[in-house]
Amino acid sequence: MTAQQTGRVTAVHGSRFLVETPEAVFDCVTRGKKGGIACNDRVEITPTSSTGAVIDKILPRANLLYRSDRFRSKLLAANIDQVFIVTAAVPSPNPQLLNRCLVATEAAGIPARIVVNKTDLAETADLLARLRPYVALGYPLIALAAKQDAAAMQPWLTGKTSILIGASGVGKSTLINRLIPEAEIATREISTALDTGKHTTTHTRLYPLPDGGTLIDSPGMQEFGLGHLDLAGLQDAFPEFRPLIGQCRFYNCRHLKEPGCAILASVAAGQIMAERWHGYVSLLKELDAPRY
Ligand SMILES: Nc1nc2c(ncn2[C@@H]2O[C@H](COP(=O)(O)OP(=O)(O)O)[C@@H](O)[C@H]2O)c(=O)[nH]1
Numbered sequence: 001m002t003a004q005q006t007g008r009v010t011a012v013h014g015s016r017f018l019v020e021t022p023e024a025v026f027d028c029v030t031r032g033k034k035g036g037i038a039c040n041d042r043v044e045i046t047p048t049s050s051t052g053a054v055i056d057k058i059l060p061r062a063n064l065l066y067r068s069d070r071f072r073s074k075l076l077a078a079n080i081d082q083v084f085i086v087t088a089a090v091p092s093p094n095p096q097l098l099n100r101c102l103v104a105t106e107a108a109g110i111p112a113r114i115v116v117n118k119t120d121l122a123e124t125a126d127l128l129a130r131l132r133p134y135v136a137l138g139y140p141l142i143a144l145a146a147k148q149d150a151a152a153m154q155p156w157l158t159g160k161t162s163i164l165i166g167a168s169g170v171g172k173s174t175l176i177n178r179l180i181p182e183a184e185i186a187t188r189e190i191s192t193a194l195d196t197g198k199h200t201t202t203h204t205r206l207y208p209l210p211d212g213g214t215l216i217d218s219p220g221m222q223e224f225g226l227g228h229l230d231l232a233g234l235q236d237a238f239p240e241f242r243p244l245i246g247q248c249r250f251y252n253c254r255h256l257k258e259p260g261c262a263i264l265a266s267v268a269a270g271q272i273m274a275e276r277w278h279g280y281v282s283l284l285k286e287l288d289a290p291r292y
Pocket residue numbers: 117118119120121144145146147148167168169170171172173174175220
């Protein structure tokens with residue numbers, strides 16, 4: 001029972017991890033205080049019993065989606081093909097959460113798609129109109145009512161590893177349950193395997209899709225810090241800024257109020273959405289804030 005095995009992390013719950021190998025599913029801990037393991041990481045483990053194991057090593061990642069505040073990073077998932085940012089008109093969305101999710105996804109080099117859920121609600125028309133410019137930026141938008149039908153998602157998912165992120169209450173769990181009939185049972189099994197008695201909904205976990213592929217559910221987020229980016233990384237995460245970088249009068253322009261700024265000129269001309277520039281400014285200010 002002590003031979004090393006390779007598997008993938010199928011659920012993360014605090015410092016406990018479920019790892020699935022060709023042989024079994026193991027309830028794992030890490031050696032020492034080593035953290036930094038994400039859902040869908042490939043890992044090497046050493047079993048310590050028929051159901052328990054220790055994670056020895058994370059195998060190299062294709063990518064890593066994460067957020068961070070001044071104090072710590074929160075890993076969302078590794079090795080993913082696409083990120084679905086789920087929004088809904090109710091509860092009333094914070095437009096900057098969408099921008100932060102988009103920036104994190106761009107910074108990780110992963111394609112982003114926007115899902116507008118709850119199209120059955122009248123308020124959704126306004127949200128769809130407000131988000132139309134994001135389609136012009138290159139982000140596909142999928143509108144659906146998960147409560148009724150999630151067929152619009154299906155063609156996007158097959159054969160891919162995807163994650164759903166977004167505020168709590170937008171309908172991520174409803175969508176998962178619609179797409180994966182066994183999800184509720186799987187969720188209960190994971191909770192039984194990982195729960196230490198405490199009530200919690202902070203798991204990140206993955207589900208195999210019926211037609212092939214993997215879908216990862218993440219806990220709802222109200223905040224989305226990106227303290228790990230630097231100025232160059234931040235600018236580059238806005239696709240509409242990219243053609244303008246290097247065209248400002250000052251080589252080290254931060255696009256805040258500098259004269260001769262190509263990005264500010266584009267915002268003034270209505271070519272760059274003011275809402276996007278405001279998102280950039282608020283992220284830049286966080287980069288400037290002292291870190292502990
Ligand atoms: N009207 C409407 N409500 C929905 C739809 N999808 C989900 N909901 C409701 O939105 C609330 C939050 O859903 P949930 O899946 O728990 O959201 P999560 O926090 O993102 O996982 C629940 O009351 C759902 O019933 C939808 O398509 N239309």
